[in-house]
Amino acid sequence: MKVQVKNLRKEFGKTVAVDNISFSFDSGHVFGFVGPNGAGKTTTMRIISTIEEPSSGDVLLNGISVCEEPELARRAVGYVPDTLPAHADVTVHEYLDFYARAYGLRGKKRTQAVEAIEEFTNVAGIREKHLKALSKGMKQRVSLGRALVYDPDVLVLDEPAAGLDPRARVELRELLMLLAQRKKAILISSHILTELTEICNGVVIIERGKILETGTIDDVLKKSTPRRTVAIRLLDTQNAPLLKELLQTPFVENARDVANEIHFEFTGDESAACDILDSLIAKKYRIIEFRQTKQNLEDIFMNVTKGGVQ
Numbered sequence: 001m002k003v004q005v006k007n008l009r010k011e012f013g014k015t016v017a018v019d020n021i022s023f024s025f026d027s028g029h030v031f032g033f034v035g036p037n038g039a040g041k042t043t044t045m046r047i048i049s050t051i052e053e054p055s056s057g058d059v060l061l062n063g064i065s066v067c068e069e070p071e072l073a074r075r076a077v078g079y080v081p082d083t084l085p086a087h088a089d090v091t092v093h094e095y096l097d098f099y100a101r102a103y104g105l106r107g108k109k110r111t112q113a114v115e116a117i118e119e120f121t122n123v124a125g126i127r128e129k130h131l132k133a134l135s136k137g138m139k140q141r142v143s144l145g146r147a148l149v150y151d152p153d154v155l156v157l158d159e160p161a162a163g164l165d166p167r168a169r170v171e172l173r174e175l176l177m178l179l180a181q182r183k184k185a186i187l188i189s190s191h192i193l194t195e196l197t198e199i200c201n202g203v204v205i206i207e208r209g210k211i212l213e214t215g216t217i218d219d220v221l222k223k224s225t226p227r228r229t230v231a232i233r234l235l236d237t238q239n240a241p242l243l244k245e246l247l248q249t250p251f252v253e254n255a256r257d258v259a260n261e262i263h264f265e266f267t268g269d270e271s272a273a274c275d276i277l278d279s280l281i282a283k284k285y286r287i288i289e290f291r292q293t294k295q296n297l298e299d300i301f302m303n304v305t306k307g308g309v310q
Contacts, residue, residue: 001154005059008047028184031201033045034204049079085141092127117148123138137170157189207305231262239262
């Protein structure tokens with residue numbers, strides 16, 4: 001399955017929510033969709049899921065247009081919104097069974113599909129509970145189950161980790177990795193950028209309806225973070241002299257004290273990093289840790305966005 005977003009634009013009156021954006025992702029890939037609040041993420045995801053119509057442009061799902069053939073395209077997409085309706089009189093099993101019926105599953109095939117999804121999302125033990133009685137984490141599992149019950153090739157998730165406790169976030173991440181292994185094409189928006197770094201193959205960064213960066217995680221990291229960041233920890237944690245020393249060192253920038261460590265940026269290569277370490281040891285600094293910090297989506301996000309909203 002190949003998902004192609006082509007020159008997508010969406011206007012609400014005089015407001016341009018999505019401004020001529022294009023990107024693509026394939027089966028087996030998890031793409032992070034990142035941007036400030038009001039950047040146009042949800043609008044784009046709703047268009048991909050055939051819930052909204054674009055003002056212009058199109059989305060192709062293996063060549064099927066969401067504009068020209070929405071009914072056919074809709075069967076290829078599972079959409080997980082940021083909230084699950086809390087119906088007062090519907091159980092988990094009834095909810096999933098209803099959506100299986102709505103997508104045309106009948107008889108034994110429907111029963112097997114619902115049971116399989118209940119097992120996969122680990123909600124079989126709460127299948128008789130009412131939706132309103134569920135925790136946030138369980139609601140997200142049910143919402144994911146609803147999107148998967150008819151086995152779509154594309155999965156679109158809008159802030160699925162919002163409000164989840166640490167265990168629920170880990171479990172959600174593991175589910176998404178399993179779905180990617182099953183060759184689902186996954187687009188996920190989230191503000192928990194460190195976690196997206198761990199599971200995503202690629203990223204789309206959007207602000208004020210425009211794409212700022214898109215590509216594989218490695219490519220975007222290389223392009224957006226040319227500086228190396230190094231963390232140093234001293235045995236005696238007397239950081240002030242070291243901080244002063246680094247501020248006077250050529251090619252070192254933005255040296256600062258961070259949680260009992262000194263972090264600094266520099267533009268040199270790994271050989272230059274070794275030279276800095278040799279110099280500090282020669283000056284009798286008692287260094288017990290000297291490491292390059294791993295760049296992640298949070299670093300990219302802060303580098304390329306300005307915090308603008310529409």
